[in-house]
Amino acid sequence: MRLRESIDIRISSSLASIDADAWDQLVGEDDPFVEHAFLSLLEESGSVGRGSGWEPTHVTAWRGKRLVGALPLYLKTHSYGEYIFDWGWADAASRLGLSYYPKLVSMVPVTPVTGRRFLFAADDNPAEIVKRLIDGCHEAAESTRASSIHLLFLNPEEHDWVARDGRLMNRLSFQFHWRNEGYGDFEDFVGNFRSSMRKKLRKERRVAAEAKLQIEELRGDQLGMDDWLALERLYRATCGRKGSYPYLTPAFFELAPSRLDGSPLVFTAKDEGRIVAASINFAKGGHLYGRYWGATRRHDMLHFELCYYRLIEHAIDHHMRRFEAGAQGTHKLRRGLMPVPIHSAHWIRNPVLQEAVADFLPREAFSVQQQIRELRHHGPFRRAGDESLRPNRASG
Structure with missing residues (x-):
């Protein structure tokens, strides 16, 4: 019997040094963000x-x-743009007289979405490759003198692999996701809400419609340079109003038409032919991801229309399984996005800080589980015994 070749580890400072087709053969069917095109666009821009x-x-x-x-994997000199927060750990390191930065982080930069971090072909041995990739993280930590390793937004299967490997500590947080329960259309989805929640949702949609703006849905291959430049202006203006840092450079939007295929999904609102608001989203396989919102001025309820309701409609119409709407935001709950566990894994070089974090994580996980249960209880969906009959579509 022929023995399999051993697995060698390499560290690459740029995706440009890795063949795009070879990389993309390792990417799952539902994840547009770890494709070579998207990650290399972040680098190139x-x-x-x-x-x-x-x-x-x-x-x-x-x-x-x-x-x-x-x-x-990225060597980081700050903790911005991660959305699984470790500022407290950095403060604790400082009190111990330790340097918390640089550190190593595996995620799609400034993109709080779940997905595969460990990429490999479907017919390969995941346990072997996961082990060697974790070996590679530790090799990178040694060569860069990083204080720690953080694997963020792991999917549940990866969480299990990392737990079995045993070298990293598991951490629990949560986000709000929408799941398709086999809905026939948007009204079928809303029909599962409690009466008071249905009325509020329908009122929000009516208010958005009263603005008389033209709503358009555009896929990536329908977006031209002028569209992307308009999106960049909205993105930058909204970051400025909110006081948030614009992580995406102007070059990202300039290069996007030639780099990204059909995965972008944009909903625009136009007033007399001019884009006044838009949501930038991504779709692949059975998953839909909401990412960026921008507007020239405030329009009542338009954010909810373009960032949630239109996307849920799209997911139902295209038989998609899941919609992730980004980090944080309990306001998502009443609109049908429910709390789900989010997994991450961590290793810290200093044994004193590692021990303190290891002591903290189980208590944090218990609190997160309690939060998830409480939030689910207050979701918009009918509970057993709330309503004996399904409402008809004309009812409130």
Whole structure:
């Protein structure tokens, strides 16, 4: 019997050094953000890289000349744009006289979405490749003298693999996601709400419609340069109003038409032919991801229309399984997005800080589980015994 070649680990400072087709053969069917095109667009546009605090340090696994595994990894000099917060850990490190930065983070930069971090072909041995990619993270930590390793927004299967490996500590948080329960259309979805919640949702949609704006749905291949430049202006203006840092550079939007395929999904609102608001989203396979919102001025309820209701309609119409609407936001609950557990995994070099965090994480997880249960109880959906009959579509 022929023995399999051993797996060698390499660390890459740029995706440009890795063949795009070889990388994308490892990517799952539902994840547009770890495709070579998206990650390399972040690098090429300067949204990550020198000066951004996100230095590409990707781990790749090879059998001979064949790429068999990969893990997007970044050397970070701050904790911004992660959305699984470790500021308290950084403060504790400072009190101990330790340097918390640089650290290593595996996620899609400034993109709080779940998905595969451990990339490998479907017919390969996941346990072996996961182990070697974690080995690679530790090799990168040694070569960069990083204080810690953080694997963020793991999917549940990856959470189990990492737990079995045993070298990283598991952490629990939560987000609000929408799940398709086999709805026939949007009204079928709303029909599962309690009466008071149905009325509020329908009122929000009526208010948005009264603005008399023209709503358009555009896929990536329908978006031209003028569209992307208009989206960039909305994005930057909204970041300025909210006081948030515009992580995506102008070059990201300029390069997007030639780099991204059909995965972008944009809903625009136009007033006399001019885009006045838009949501930028991404779709692949059975998953839909809400990402950015921008508007020139306030329009009542338009944010909810373009960022939630139109996307849920799209997901139902296209038989998609899940819609993720980004980080935080309990306001999502009453609109049908329910709390779900989010998994991450962590390793800290300093044993004193590692022990303190290890003591904290189970207590944090217990609190998160309680929050999830409480929030689910207050969701908009009918509970057993609330209503004996399903409402007809004309009812409130």
